[in-house]
Amino acid sequence: MAHQDAARDAALVLFSGGQDSTTCLAWALARYPRVETIGFAYGQRHAVELDCRAPLRAGVAGLQDWSGRLGPDHVIDLGASLAAIGATALTTETEIRMTEAGLPSTFVPGRNLVFLAYAAALAYRRGLRRIVAGVCETDYSGYPDCRDDTIKAMQLALNLGLERRFVLETPLMWVDKAATWALAEELAGPPLVELIVEHSHSCYLGNRANRHEWGYGCGTCPACELRAAGWRRWREERI
Template sequence: MGVDRIAGDDAALVLFSGGQDSATCLAWALDRFARVETLGFDYGQRHRIELDCRATLRHGLATIDAAWGRRLGEDHMLGLNALGAVSDTALTRETEIGFEASGLPNTFVPGRNLVFLTFAAALAYRRGIRHIVAGMCETDYSGYPDCRDDTVKALQVALNLGMERRFVLHTPLMWIDKAETWRLAQSLGGRPLTDLIVEESHTCYLGERGARHAWGYGCGQCPACQLRAEGYARFTATD
C-alpha cells in the first residue's frame, strides 16, 4: 500500500509491550478494527523480559476468538537503544526504585511515550494505517507527564501537522484504574482473556518471572506489581 493512500477506519496499530495494559488494548482493537498490527520497542529496558511475552500473547489472543485471529496482522519490533542510553532511570539501570527531587518516580523515562508514538505514526504512515492504540492511563500513571490525556492530544495534533495525515490516537485505558482494566479484558474476552493476561503478560519493573501470584508473575513489591495486584484484588472481590 502506498503512502498516498490512507486505509481509513479499518486498520489499527497497537503499541504492544507484552504487559497487561497493552494486551488489553490489543484485545480492544481486535474487537473494533478489521486489520490490527502490533509494534514493540526494545530500548534497553530493565524488564526486557516483557518482550518475550509478546508472541505467546498474540497467539493466545488469536485463539480466543476466531475473528480476532483473522484480524491480527503483522508484528513489528523497533530497537531504540538511544533512548535507553540517554536515560538514567530505574527502568534502564540497575538502581533502587524511588523518587526524584522533582517528585516523579525514577521509573519515569523522559520522552519515552513521545518517542513511541512518533515512531508508531511513522510506521502507520508507511503501512497505510490511520488508528494508533496505546495504553497510556491518567488514573494509575504514577504521575508520568507523558501519560496524560493532554499530552496525547497535543501529540496527535503535532503528528497530523507534521505528517499531513489524520491519525487518531486511541487510549482506551486513559480514565480507568487497574480493576476496571481487568473488567474491560473480561468484557472483551471473558475468562480465557483474563487467564491469558494473568499467565502470560509481564508487568514487574524488575523483570521478575519466578514468583507466581494470583495476579501473575512478578516481584510483588515494585510499584507496577503493587498496582496490578491491588487492581486484581478489587476485580476479583466484585466479579
C-alpha cells in the same frame, strides 16, 4: 456513518507484552478488521516483556475468532538511546524511588513520545489510521507523557507533521486497574484474563520467578503493587 468508518479503519497497537497493552490489543481486535502491533527494545531492565509478546499475540488472536484480523508485528530496536539520555530505574540497576522532581525513578523522559512518533511513522507507511496506546491518567505513577492532554497534543503534532488524520486511541485513559481487568473479561471472558495472568509481564524488575494470583512479578515494585491492587478490587467487586 461512524460504524462504517470503523469497519474500514485499521489499527496499530503499541504492544509491550504487559497487562495494559494486551487488553488494548483485544480491544482493537474487537473493533477493527485489521490490526498490527509494534514493540520497542530500548535497553529496558524488564526486557523479558519482549519474550512475552509472541505467545500473547497468538493467544489473543485465538480468542473470539480474531485470528483473521491480526496482522504483522513490528519490533523497533532503539538500542540504548533512551538510556543514554539519563539513567533511570527502568534502564539501569538502580533503586526505584521518588526523585526530587516528584516522579518515580522509573520515569523514562520522553519514552512514550518517542514510541508514538515511531508508531506514527510506521502507521504512515502501512496505511494504518488508528494508533492504540495503553496509557492511563487514572491509575498511573504521575508520568506526564501518560496524560490525556499530552496524547491530544501529540496527535495534533503528528497529524500536522505527517499530513495525516491519525487518531490516537487510549481506551484505558480514564479507567483504573480494576476496571482494566473487568474490560479484559468483558472483551473475551475468562480466557483473556487467564492469558494475561499467565503470559503478560508488568514487573519493572523483570521477575518471572514468583507467581501470584494476578501474574508473575517481584510483588513489591510499583507496577506489581498497582496490578495486584487492581486485581483485588476487581475480584471484590465481582463477589
